[in-house]
Amino acid sequence: MPSFISLIQNENMKIYRRMSTWVMIGLLALATIAGALMIKGTHKEEATGDWKKQIIAENQTLKAQLSEGNMPKAYNKQLEKQLRINEYRLEHELKPIASNSFWGFVVESSNLIEFITLFTIVIAAGSVANEFSWGTIKLLLIRPASRSKILLSKYAATILFAVCMLLFLLISSFIVSAVVFGVENVRDPYLAYQDGRVVETSMILHVLSVYGLNSVNLVMMVTFAFMISTVFRNSSFAIGLAIFLMFTGSQITMLLAAKFEWAKYSLFANTNLMQYIDGIPPVEGMTMSFSIMMLLVYFAAFNSLTWLIFKKRDIAA
Template sequence: MFNSLLIKGEILKIVKTKSFLFSLVILLIIILTSGWINLNSLNDNDWKKQYSEEITEDLKLISKETNPDNKFVQKIKDEIAIKQYHLEHNIPPSETEGVLGFVKKYSGITSFISIIIMLYASNIITKEINWGTLKMLLVRPLSRSSILLGKFSSLLLLGLTLYLFAITLLFILGFCIYGLDNFFTKTIYIQDNIIIEGHLGYEIFKILLTNFILLISYSSLAIMISVVINNSSIAVLVVLSVFIFGGTLASYFEEYSWSYILYFSNLDLVTSITNNEIPYIKVIILMVYTLIFLSISLAFFSRKKYQSL
């Protein structure tokens, strides 16, 4: 079903473009700038004073709430408890100490990588149509499903490579800044109203894994839209809108019991992980949507008469 030469060729076509090189330069600049900012802020970091002030402000905030049992108040109370635990046990915040803390702090760079992959997914078929190369591709002894899935796989492989590249570079920068001091920094979280000390490396792994799951789903959505309507611009617009405003859309429907099955109600995987929830149901729902998106893409791509384009 998958052709390694097709996947390799697709990746080479992407990495040789000026747009990819430009994106790579931007990625490097963001990562290096993050390291420079972190290095310059080392001497200015008084986390104990900062936490004490934040606890005071949070207590004032929840004292003004009329409903002490709502989710917002409970979240603030959990944050206060975690900060107090840090202070009482002299445990610095994970994001301010050590290599892994640095990696976690800037792991959000993977969102930029996801946007890059989504943009390529939006035009991976339409560009072949516009360049007139799709007909040449279709005459090869490969099924249309193999072609489309090969292109999709090449995007995922490229995305995974960029993820590993970014995390490796962050790790190297973190090592240059902190050395191996505080390498086994702890992360503090609340589970079942109990404060627990966890390992930061495992949390970073979960964050990266959930981000990659989101990348898979977003890419399948982008490909589906572009294949169905042959318009990469609309595909980019829709996918970026879901990426940016998905949480806002989900909030409009959260009062309904069936809202959990909506696509954009399951896009907060990273938030769930950082709150130490294990979003198995969300992952399953997203994977179901991904299979639906790919099935629709395959159905349209297999039946369209591209020879006339």
């Protein structure tokens, strides 16, 4: 019986010995650099002394909106949080983190995780479907390794690819940011709002949590693409459907959520866990733990369907 490690080695060989994988990695590096240069170009030097005036003006608007009181509760909470943090900044002379600064860009570039999701979807969609279209599945499945083990090695290699890409993005955004914007504000803290109090935490922790929370969506979409790829044995269909849902899923859910409460059970109402920290959940009353439960249910459903079908299928390709 082959060890699980050697099966993953095999899958890695099939991922990294292909030109298209390296094109994707190159594109990610390019996007990071291009993003930094674009921000550098558009954000001209802001007058340094002015940030206090800006915050004071912002606070006045926030207060006005709060006193009107006709907004939903979750929205008001959001405004209050912003207000508290702004007050804290004035009190402690802490300049807000601009996007054209070291930390600003590192946080900004986490948006490129969408790219990584896209690329990993491509890898996941090909993982099983390509073996069928290449005809190699027939030679792959006549070895002393169970189908479950082979499927798991494919899934693991796909997730491993995503992790590598995330690390690559994190490291390259650090390097690019340091080169383009300098490391002036590297010691600035992140201001979090917890239980009605503003606390100073480290910026790197904040960045890691942003990465972590964004990866939830990545894992769900990749698992979905992996399932479609296994069920339909067609990589283009899996890529197309997963990307379509990735871009329209949350909008459709928002539309539904405005009318129906059951929209909170849809996958896309729950994939964005950032909404519990920095935003407003689509349906009132949703909590972080509810979303995590829903995600686990979807995750288990996707994976067991994939596994069942792969295990039972007659290979007639």
